[in-house]
Amino acid sequence: IKITIIDREGEAHLVDAPIDMNMNLMEVIRSYELAPEGTVGICGGMAMCASCQCYMLNKDHLLPEKSYEEEEMLDQAFFVQENSRLSCQIPMEKELDGLEVKIAPFNA
Ligand code: FES
Numbered sequence: 001i002k003i004t005i006i007d008r009e010g011e012a013h014l015v016d017a018p019i020d021m022n023m024n025l026m027e028v029i030r031s032y033e034l035a036p037e038g039t040v041g042i043c044g045g046m047a048m049c050a051s052c053q054c055y056m057l058n059k060d061h062l063l064p065e066k067s068y069e070e071e072e073m074l075d076q077a078f079f080v081q082e083n084s085r086l087s088c089q090i091p092m093e094k095e096l097d098g099l100e101v102k103i104a105p106f107n108a
């Protein structure tokens with residue numbers, strides 16, 4: 001699928017995200033090195049940091065519900081908006097073709 005990822009500098013990148021490799025959005029961001037090394041995915045995708053926070057710009061109705069762990073983490077994170085999600089909790093699925101997201105500012 002094709003998704004658009006806007007980096008922390010505001011630059012948009014249209015990237016190919018595989019749907020057959022069990023990848024989540026955080027891993028896609030890392031695989032294309034769209035954020036400086038070590039600033040996205042610090043907890044390894046366990047919903048235990050907020051470094052992978054993204055603002056979801058479309059497709060909200062197709063995104064999985066937030067888990068309790070994701071809600072809790074976002075409650076403690078900085079720069080949270082209504083459309084914030086932890087990108088490690090968003091698996092790459094066929095329906096998400098055309099997804100647009102913006103990487104949130106760095107959360108230590
Ligand atoms: Fe830590 Fe997503 S990588 S919450």
